[in-house]
Amino acid sequence: MTTEATAEFEAHRPRLFALAYRMLGSASEAEDAVQDAYLRWSAADASAVRTPAAWLTKVVTNLCINRLTSARARRERYVGPWLPEPVLTHTADRRLGPLETAEQRESVSFALLTLMERLTPAERAVFVLREAFGHSHRDIAEVIGVEEAHSRQLHRRARERLGGAPRRHFAVDAAQRAKLVERFFAATLDGDVAGLERLLADDVVAWADGGGRATAARRPVTGRAKVLRYLLGLGTRPEAASVRAEFVEVNGEPAALFLVGEDLLAVVVPEIREGRVGAVRTVINPDKLAFAAGQLV
Structure with missing residues (x-):
């Protein structure tokens, strides 16, 4: 892989980690998902990828959907309550992205990440992409491979399962x-x-x-x-x-x-x-x- 392709991926790594963490509720699994995406990027012809951000978002989202499918079975066997992995957000690296607004902080809060365990992998993907990253339903449909109407339906269902809008504590x-x-x-x-x-x-x-x-x-x-x-x-x-x-x-x-x-x-x-x-x-x-x-x- 060329130096330019490596630099391109590294420029997107913080955003990809922030996406994967919100999807998985686990920092270690998020790192693994991002590393898997790097391997796929390495194997691809980066020069032929028209929009790297969209390509990488799609890869990471679908890697996380696959991980959530297997994680659900593991979490059913988990001993005691399951909580997300904590991430320190006062550090300079800002692993989870900007947290200046109430909405941005809410998207990584323990309360919301725990509630999101109620969602199916597809519902969680749509919810995170829409609520935390502001993607349009047309773009989300392309990412997860569904019709735009189905993306809207998944988003509506996710909000209903979460009890409507997230609590703005x-x-x-x-x-x-x-x-x-x-x-x-x-x-x-x-x-x-x-x-x-x-x-x-x-x-x-x-x-x-x-x-x-x-x-x-x-x-x-x-x-x-x-x-x-x-x-x-x-x-x-x-x-x-x-x-x-x-x-x-x-x-x-x-x-x-x-x-x-x-x-x-x-x-x-x-x-x-x-x-x-x-x-x-x-x-x-x-x-x-x-x-x-x-x-x-």
């Missing part, structure tokens, strides 16, 4: 949201019962993804009283005394990393709704922490 001022999240973690780490009671929504839900590789609740913990006990219980674990928290941005949201020394043990992402914590999503599966840990190096 990012509408809250970013600085205010970050303050609430820091107060939440401070109250949790200090064992401040009254503070947590004020911060937790009545219908708050806590998920923990250990994937059978780390000790975690196998089912969601629901309701303020149960989540309060769950959070306070975490602080009584023997390893809690040696853990330090680092506040960062994960998937466009204020979050915390919990580390022992240089080892990343957990990523915790609270979701703020109407000025309170409405959900807490914790990833402790070491396999899913590997990408974020690599970003810290």
Whole structure:
């Protein structure tokens, strides 16, 4: 492959990763999909490709559709709740693309990526291409090999499965949201019962993804009283005394990393709704922490 063809692919790599991650909810699988696309690009006659961006978008999207088909069976056997792989988005490389607007942050949020597990691979492809990347239905139909009317139908069905438009919990001022999240973690780490009671929504839900590789609740913990006990219980674990928290941005949201020394043990992402914590999503599966840990190096 020529130097020019390699440079052409590398210019598109960040966008292709951002697309694949939204499709798969997994940073490691997204990297694999992009690498597979690179191999196909290497084998193709790049000079004969009229529009490289469109060609590569089609290749990556269809690679992801194939991966989602097999991933569905694996996730049905997954131990406990499944959550996306966290990606640090405060770093200079901006792996997931621009996140300046509420809509852009929403497209990579843990809440939406988890909800998108409800979709078929084709529905997810149409939803991501339309909502996150603004492609027309004519272009999307070309990418996934369907009629334009079918693309519209898949998009409508995806929005219905997701409960209509994504929830805009990012509408809250970013600085205010970050303050609430820091107060939440401070109250949790200090064992401040009254503070947590004020911060937790009545219908708050806590998920923990250990994937059978780390000790975690196998089912969601629901309701303020149960989540309060769950959070306070975490602080009584023997390893809690040696853990330090680092506040960062994960998937466009204020979050915390919990580390022992240089080892990343957990990523915790609270979701703020109407000025309170409405959900807490914790990833402790070491396999899913590997990408974020690599970003810290």
